[in-house]
Amino acid sequence: MADIFDAYALADAWDEMFVRPGEVRTAYEPVLAALQPIEPSELRFRADQMARAFTDRGVTYAFAGEERPWPLDLVPRIIDALEWDLIQRGVAQRVRALEAYLSDAYSHCRAFEDGVVPWRLLLNSAHFHRSAQGVEPPGGVRIHVAGIDLVRDEAGELRVLEDNVRVPSGVSYVIENRRAMTRIFPSLFAEQHVVPVDGYAGRLLAALRAAAPAGTQDPRVVVLTPGPGNAAYFEHALLARLMGVQLVVGHDLTCRNNRVWMRTTRGEVPVHVVYRRLDDDFLDPLHFRPDSVIGCPGIMNAAQAGNVTLANAVGNGIADDKLLYTYVPDLIRYYLSEEPILPNVESYRPDEPGQLEAVLDQIDQLVIKPVDGAGGQGIVIGPKADAKTLERTRKAVAADPRGWIAQRPVALSTSPTLAGERMAPRHIDLRPFAVNDGTDVWVLPGGLTRVALQEGNLIVNSSQGGGSKDTWVLAEGPTEQPATLTPDGELPEVAPRQLGPDGNPAVVQEGAQQQ
Amino acid sequence: MNDVILSRIAEALTWTGRYVERADTTGRILDAYLHRMLEDPWRDEDVACRSLYAILGVDAGGERVDMQQVLDQLAFDARSTCSIEGALGAARLNARSAREAVSSEMWECLNSTWHALADQRLAARRTGPYAYLELVRRRAALFFGLADSTMSRDDSWRFVVLGRSLERVDMTVRLLSVRVLDAAHAPDWTTLLSASGADEAYARVYGGFGDTPRVAEFLLLDRDFPRSALHALTTAEECLTALGRPRQDPARRPIGRLRTRLEYLDSHALEEQLPALLKDLQHACMDSAEAVAELFFPYQGPVEWAQEGA
Numbered sequence: 001m002a003d004i005f006d007a008y009a010l011a012d013a014w015d016e017m018f019v020r021p022g023e024v025r026t027a028y029e030p031v032l033a034a035l036q037p038i039e040p041s042e043l044r045f046r047a048d049q050m051a052r053a054f055t056d057r058g059v060t061y062a063f064a065g066e067e068r069p070w071p072l073d074l075v076p077r078i079i080d081a082l083e084w085d086l087i088q089r090g091v092a093q094r095v096r097a098l099e100a101y102l103s104d105a106y107s108h109c110r111a112f113e114d115g116v117v118p119w120r121l122l123l124n125s126a127h128f129h130r131s132a133q134g135v136e137p138p139g140g141v142r143i144h145v146a147g148i149d150l151v152r153d154e155a156g157e158l159r160v161l162e163d164n165v166r167v168p169s170g171v172s173y174v175i176e177n178r179r180a181m182t183r184i185f186p187s188l189f190a191e192q193h194v195v196p197v198d199g200y201a202g203r204l205l206a207a208l209r210a211a212a213p214a215g216t217q218d219p220r221v222v223v224l225t226p227g228p229g230n231a232a233y234f235e236h237a238l239l240a241r242l243m244g245v246q247l248v249v250g251h252d253l254t255c256r257n258n259r260v261w262m263r264t265t266r267g268e269v270p271v272h273v274v275y276r277r278l279d280d281d282f283l284d285p286l287h288f289r290p291d292s293v294i295g296c297p298g299i300m301n302a303a304q305a306g307n308v309t310l311a312n313a314v315g316n317g318i319a320d321d322k323l324l325y326t327y328v329p330d331l332i333r334y335y336l337s338e339e340p341i342l343p344n345v346e347s348y349r350p351d352e353p354g355q356l357e358a359v360l361d362q363i364d365q366l367v368i369k370p371v372d373g374a375g376g377q378g379i380v381i382g383p384k385a386d387a388k389t390l391e392r393t394r395k396a397v398a399a400d401p402r403g404w405i406a407q408r409p410v411a412l413s414t415s416p417t418l419a420g421e422r423m424a425p426r427h428i429d430l431r432p433f434a435v436n437d438g439t440d441v442w443v444l445p446g447g448l449t450r451v452a453l454q455e456g457n458l459i460v461n462s463s464q465g466g467g468s469k470d471t472w473v474l475a476e477g478p479t480e481q482p483a484t485l486t487p488d489g490e491l492p493e494v495a496p497r498q499l500g501p502d503g504n505p506a507v508v509q510e511g512a513q514q515q
Numbered sequence: 516m517n518d519v520i521l522s523r524i525a526e527a528l529t530w531t532g533r534y535v536e537r538a539d540t541t542g543r544i545l546d547a548y549l550h551r552m553l554e555d556p557w558r559d560e561d562v563a564c565r566s567l568y569a570i571l572g573v574d575a576g577g578e579r580v581d582m583q584q585v586l587d588q589l590a591f592d593a594r595s596t597c598s599i600e601g602a603l604g605a606a607r608l609n610a611r612s613a614r615e616a617v618s619s620e621m622w623e624c625l626n627s628t629w630h631a632l633a634d635q636r637l638a639a640r641r642t643g644p645y646a647y648l649e650l651v652r653r654r655a656a657l658f659f660g661l662a663d664s665t666m667s668r669d670d671s672w673r674f675v676v677l678g679r680s681l682e683r684v685d686m687t688v689r690l691l692s693v694r695v696l697d698a699a700h701a702p703d704w705t706t707l708l709s710a711s712g713a714d715e716a717y718a719r720v721y722g723g724f725g726d727t728p729r730v731a732e733f734l735l736l737d738r739d740f741p742r743s744a745l746h747a748l749t750t751a752e753e754c755l756t757a758l759g760r761p762r763q764d765p766a767r768r769p770i771g772r773l774r775t776r777l778e779y780l781d782s783h784a785l786e787e788q789l790p791a792l793l794k795d796l797q798h799a800c801m802d803s804a805e806a807v808a809e810l811f812f813p814y815q816g817p818v819e820w821a822q823e824g825a
Contacts, residue, residue, distance in 0.1 A: 046642060182553045183645035189553040196554040198705075205722070221722075244718025497572045497597050498685075498804055500530035501612075502605040 003036045004043065004423050005416065011425040011456075013411040014156045016077060027080045027474060030191035035075065040421035047074060047418060050184050058234060059176050071467035072177050073417045074185060077428060077449040081476035084445065087158065087432060090342030091148045092441040093332060095434045098165055098319045100335035102142045105318055106133050116334045117327050120351075124402055125324075126372060127166075127317020129280060131287050135304055135313070138211050139438030142313035144275070145204065146434045147171075147448075150342065152413035159345050159410065161429065163320045163328070166312060167277050170448040171200060171433045172235035175242075177448075177470040193475040195445040200433070201242035203444075204275075207437035208243075211309045212272045219272035222246045222262065224253070226278045226294045236277050255298025258305040273309045274299070280314050322371040322405050323349060346408045350401035359406040360394055366406040368393050381458060383409060412458055415469065417451055427452045428469065429460050446471035520616070525674045526812035527613035532662075532678030534606035535625070538599045539655035540686040540711075541571060542648045545590060545599075547710035549582065549644065551702060566701055570689045573597050586644055591636055599651055600636075603629055617675075618665035621658060628654040673754040677807070680751035681800050687711060687734050687744050688796045695731065695789050704730040716740050731789060732782050744796060748774040751803070759810065766806035769799035 010021060017028045024032050035043075054060065054069035061070060079087070104111050105122055112119045122128055147168030149161040178197050182189060205221065212219030225236035227249050240247035246262065253271065254261050261268040276283060282292040284300040302308040318324065326347045329340045348366070350356045359366060363382055370378040380393045397404045414425035432447035449469040450460035460466040544567070552563055561579045568575035571589055592598040596605045607625045610617050628650070635647040659679065666672040690710060694701040708714040708730055717733050720740075737743040741750075748770055755767040773796055780788070 182550055186553055186643040241715055244722045498801060499596055501609060502596055
């Protein structure tokens with residue numbers, strides 16, 4: 001019988017579902033079996049339902065000036081327990097190393113003295129803030145939340161593509177994707193045991209409370225958003241709602257005596273932890289951009305005085321600079337005395353002697369990235385770029401070698417994705433989210449899988465027309481509950497329901513003839 | 516002038532309120548359970564379904580039960596008022612028999628909901644019950660919203676609200692009973708919260724998460740959350756105060772006693788008192804409902820003539 005996977009032709013990349021045409025990977029067997037018999041029109045119907053549900057819930061993003069429902073593909077991305085263990089350890093390791101680097105860079109600078117990282121990396125970084133120097137955050141945590149972007153290369157190996165330790169976003173989509181999938185496509189879950197994702201807000205709140213200034217009884221946490229106009233406003237509101245804390249904008253807060261207060265109908269209330277979702281530059285017009293109207297003047301002084309904790313800390317940008325990225329494996333060895341669990345993508349540093357020439361020579365075979373670009377902006381993929389773009393990029397890199405890195409192009413792994421009425425391979429990545437509470441780095445099972453919806457496209461950002469997939473981490477081991485129940489425990493007796501008239505007439509009422 | 520209300524109408528209004536609330540709560544409970552079961556890696560379908568039956572006071576029988584059977588019996592069964600469809604059907608017929616006392620908009624809401632259910636039921640077989648349950652929740656909210664905005668605050672309105680409040684206490688107590696009396700088979704606290712539509716309200720009050728017995732405290736003792744036992748009891752008592760006798764009111768007494776007990780309960784002692792408290796709450800609701808029936812709608816069966824000397 002013909003089915004939606006019939007015409008599925010593997011692309012020139014590792015496919016997440018199929019080893020080769022017709023041979024499915026074990027973890028995907030039940031999902032494939034559930035999807036195969038479904039008619040294309042039925043899949044479309046569900047996809048439409050999904051889009052409507054997202055629109056109704058306000059899970060949308062702005063694309064070309066239009067409010068579009070968050071694009072979620074119906075085929076989940078599945079990670080088995082063994083591989084998840086690797087990812088989780090690798091991500092946690094990375095976060096620990098970056099924490100160590102930040103702590104070092106804002107105090108003793110040992111790594112620079114020891115020559116592990118060149119000084120210019122710190123001193124030339126636009127994200128290095130003197131105001132963060134000497135601020136010792138409670139519990140030593142600067143990266144309360146991290147998003148580490150991973151890709152799978154042609155050989156099937158997972159590699160880190162970039163680190164996000166300033167204000168990583170996207171976790172709300174992980175939560176909403178799962179919610180939508182369980183409601184719109186419950187039958188897919190029938191045969192498998194997928195680890196839930198709804199513990200995130202609890203973990204985040206616990207980490208934020210743990211980060212409160214020492215000696216605070218019952219710390220008050222708030223989420224600071226740029227406002228409803230921001231692209232990630234939905235996420236800010238969702239996190240505040242799930243944590244049960246206030247969502248504030250800059251002018252809801254006021255600073256006096258190096259303390260932060262929140263204006264309420266019952267007067268001003270002290271605030272201890274600010275989970276801020278705006279960039280350093282906009283946070284405090286007294287310290288950073290003076291034209292920022294969405295920040296809170298004085299909040300940085302309060303943080304320096306140790307009266308409020310900013311999460312994530314100011315100045316983290318030096319740790320997710322794309323040039324620093326190339327040093328992270330060395331940092332892991334240097335600070336943790338461990339070998340990196342997840343490798344980097346092979347990269348060049350144009351600002352090092354000799355490497356600039358090598359990059360310029362083979363620019364048409366490399367991916368060139370600006371070091372502080374976000375959202376996939378400014379990336380040039382050599383093999384796909386036209387001569388004019390390449391020439392422009394060559395000039396730009398030559399003029400500012402510190403501003404760029406070059407990487408081997410990785411053909412991101414593909415996953416079957418609904419395209420029209422059939423399945424087609426599309427490139428995907430993975431952003432797991434880590435929460436650091438000072439004693440433990442916890443990684444949310446799964447993460448956000450983004451899909452490049454156009455054929456052959458390698459850029460997955462939603463601002464560039466990317467979609468997403470629900471990401472399943474399969475539970476390990478037997479399907480039985482770990483603690484065995486009393487097998488024949490009687491259920492408690494609950495009183496029977498009270499019944500009232502059910503409205504059904506007991507006697508036929510024919511007394512009045514219709515005339 | 517319409518300053519009195521027929522006993523028969525009062526009874527129909529009370530049960531309309533009760534049945535709509537029952538459909539609403541049952542829908543919430545099913546939704547929370549289904550969602551949890553799909554996501555729970557260590558689920559045991561049979562055990563989870565049995566605890567659902569226990570909550571809703573339906574006999575599960577000796578065979579293994581699965582979700583489909585749960586839906587067939589607790590959502591789609593039009594013959595049982597313990598299922599959503601049965602409860603909504605009964606609410607509709609009750610409202611119809613009190614057609615001149617409920618506003619047209621309320622009646623139309625119930626009627627159109629009843630007619631929409633069949634389509635949604637068919638769709639649920641194909642794509643899962645989510646849309647069906649959502650329809651039920653929305654229409655229940657619409658119904659009570661219309662009651663709120665189209666009915667005068669007279670006795671008719673009080674009977675509707677009384678029915679709803681008694682059912683609320685009953686449902687909250689049922690949810691908690693299963694958890695408290697038999698933790699091994701019960702859903703986790705988080706599921707209980709979302710089954711009561713209380714997850715966000717709880718997070719705002721406690722700034723934390725549901726996996727603690729504090730959930731019991733919230734669902735029983737919170738003054739502000741409308742589905743908490745205390746809040747619903749208070750509302751029921753207010754209705755009865757306006758409806759009934761000023762003192763020695765057998766309908767208000769059991770409610771008022773329990774309300775006072777909850778109000779002054781030492782929350783540290785809650786955990787050990789919980790089993791007894793839940794039982795008492797359940798009985799108080801039943802006693803009050805029976806007293807209400809006796810007081811306001813003394814039963815008059817359909818007239819039957821007996822043959823003399825037969």
